[in-house]
Amino acid sequence: MISLSSSWHMFVFILVMGSRAFALDTYIAAVYEHPVILAKNASQLVSSAEALKLMNKNIDILEEAITSAANQGAHIIVTPEDGIYGFGFTRETFFPYLEDIPDPQVNWIPCIDPERFGPSPVQERLSCLARHNSIYVVANIGDKKPCNSSDLKCPKDGRYQYNTNVVFNSDGKLVARYHKSNLFMIEQLLYDSPEEPELVTFETSFGKFGLFTCFDILFHDPAVTLISNLHVDTILFPTAWMNVLPHLTAVEFHSAWAMGMRVNFLAANIHRPSLNMTGSGIYGPDGSRTYHYDLKTLNGRLLVAELDSQPSRSPSYLPSLNWNLYASAMEPFTQDHNFTGFIFFDEYTFSELTKEAGNLTVCQKGLCCHLSYKMTEKHEDEHYVLGAFDGLHVVEGEYYLQVCTLLKCRSTDLQTCGDSVTTAHTHFDSFSLSGTFSTNYVFPEVLLSGVQLAPGEFQVLSDGRLMSQNRTSQPVLTVTLFGRWYEKDPPHPYTHHIIF
Incomplete structure (x- = not known):
């Protein structure tokens, strides 16, 4: 004779196994x-x-x-x-x-x-x-x-x-x-x-x-x-x-x-x-x-x-990422002449990519951004820069950012670096971007000409490097590590003031 307790445990077992089966x-x-x-x-x-x-x-x-x-x-x-x-x-x-x-x-x-x-x-x-x-x-x-x-x-x-x-x-x-x-x-x-x-x-x-x-x-x-x-x-x-x-x-x-x-x-x-x-x-x-x-x-x-x-x-899933690991262990590359510019009202520190291949480091406050790259062919009418921003964004909401970005300038005038750009002509054979982030909430962006994504063309390593897999299929608009340092947000970040 089966007890009531045994029947109940058998029912629970069947229920659990059934849910797993489905x-x-x-x-x-x-x-x-x-x-x-x-x-x-x-x-x-x-x-x-x-x-x-x-x-x-x-x-x-x-x-x-x-x-x-x-x-x-x-x-x-x-x-x-x-x-x-x-x-x-x-x-x-x-x-x-x-x-x-x-x-x-x-x-x-x-x-x-x-x-x-x-x-x-x-x-x-x-x-x-x-x-x-x-x-x-x-x-x-x-x-x-x-x-x-x-x-x-x-x-x-x-x-x-x-x-x-x-x-x-x-x-x-x-x-x-x-x-x-x-x-x-x-x-x-x-x-x-x-x-x-x-x-x-x-x-x-x-x-x-x-x-x-x-x-x-x-x-x-x-x-x-x-x-x-x-x-x-x-x-x-x-x-x-x-x-x-x-x-x-x-x-x-x-x-x-x-x-x-x-x-x-x-x-x-x-x-x-x-x-x-x-x-x-x-x-x-x-x-x-x-x-x-x-x-x-x-x-x-x-x-x-x-x-x-x-x-x-999934076998391709990275269980953990340390966005600071690689960048914090390396010596900064030679820094060329830096200048400032704006992206969405935030003042970035920029350095121009003057050669078809090379290494650059740009720093702002506690963030240093490292880039190694090789262009397929540098177009004379296109300028690219490496930029760093470490600060509080205050337009259309207040939130603290740490950003490392490789991007195309709108024109040969370096003052246009950071402006909206939708097309480009320069391919990259390779790129590797990393930064000394103080946050582990970093979002890797690769955007190609025509505002197109690049699925399968880059990878994120567990040590925080954003790297190309091979030559980009389309010219590059931006390669970016967009970091959010939530702990430095103003109090009650879900309440925002209207800013016009």
């Missing part, structure tokens, strides 16, 4: 770059019905992408920040677009029970799209939460408004809700930040997922904590990203962040070339799987690719 080693991911339809006059107050009419137009487009992704075997799809209602609102005119989004612990499938928490037509439709296509759907919508005078932080209009990511699983169940912490500039006039950054994760048969939104990526919380403390396998990243060369284009920085943090990263951007918005991708710790960057057309783009469910178990 766990997937890889999965198919999708992101959609969406040409969002905007309100004709976002500063004008409309009815809830009119707001829903606009949102349904955008969801109609997203539906095509979701269905197509599911037909290609995708397990999950990410759509952009602001992708359902757009932008340009005031706090008042945005209110008709909001829904009450409950805590996922309520165990709710809006597709089956849409009125459980009041009118929720957007959540209902997203839930049904996930359920009917058997796919996880990640979307960005607006959440509203009432408050009153007993809450000393309650806004004057009696409600909190949050920029919110939601995730519906393949049954249509709400499994995640994230309120954006780090609001970008004028977002602070429209949204509220949660009192503390939220750490939102959920688990699936194809890995553990975390999510945050756009500007969050530049700060420690919640972005870094999700990986360092909660050990997620994949980050889901709705964004409305405006590209800033040479270091902060979407595909460049997001792919570098995935490599630096050694995590999968699914980035879905708005497509609006007039605002310099493009750049979506599916990235692994070892580089891009697929990406899209297009400022010439008005078309959206669906990207689909396979990823490791648990990248930390």
Whole structure:
């Protein structure tokens, strides 16, 4: 006779072994770059019905992408920040677009029970799209939460408004809700930040997922904590990203962040070339799987690719990196004449690459950047420099940077070094870049002519060197180690002042 205790242990064993049997080693991911339809006059107050009419137009487009992704075997799809209602609102005119989004612990499938928490037509439709296509759907919508005078932080209009990511699983169940912490500039006039950054994760048969939104990526919380403390396998990243060369284009920085943090990263951007918005991708710790960057057309783009469910178990995964190890052990190379210049309002120390091959060191404060390189052929009308920056960035947010960068100047005038450049003609046979970083959060960027990535053309060594694998396939725009020294950020880095 089998005891009740033995039966229970047998049940648990079968349950655990069954879940392992159904766990997937890889999965198919999708992101959609969406040409969002905007309100004709976002500063004008409309009815809830009119707001829903606009949102349904955008969801109609997203539906095509979701269905197509599911037909290609995708397990999950990410759509952009602001992708359902757009932008340009005031706090008042945005209110008709909001829904009450409950805590996922309520165990709710809006597709089956849409009125459980009041009118929720957007959540209902997203839930049904996930359920009917058997796919996880990640979307960005607006959440509203009432408050009153007993809450000393309650806004004057009696409600909190949050920029919110939601995730519906393949049954249509709400499994995640994230309120954006780090609001970008004028977002602070429209949204509220949660009192503390939220750490939102959920688990699936194809890995553990975390999510945050756009500007969050530049700060420690919640972005870094999700990986360092909660050990997620994949980050889901709705964004409305405006590209800033040479270091902060979407595909460049997001792919570098995935490599630096050694995590999968699914980035879905708005497509609006007039605002310099493009750049979506599916990235692994070892580089891009697929990406899209297009400022010439008005078309959206669906990207689909396979990823490791648990990248930390991949043979190519580097379990640890010491970005300071190689550079701190070497003697500085000869420093030629240095000069200063600006990149995105930060004052860099530069040194020009005057020869077709050589070694350079440039230092600023405690950071010394070392470069060894060989050009295929140096074009007389193209100048390259090695730059170093060690300081607090204070425009469009405050965050401390340590950056080593090899980049092409916009013209032969060295005062243009650091300006936006999209094309080049000089190939590099080899390069090796390293720095004496005081932080171990460093993101390796390689950007080629035409704002193209270079998957498989470079490697990051465990001692902190960013090295070419062979001759670059396209001319080089920049090779950069973009470091974030989070400990030197001002207090409460998720609250930012508006700077014009």
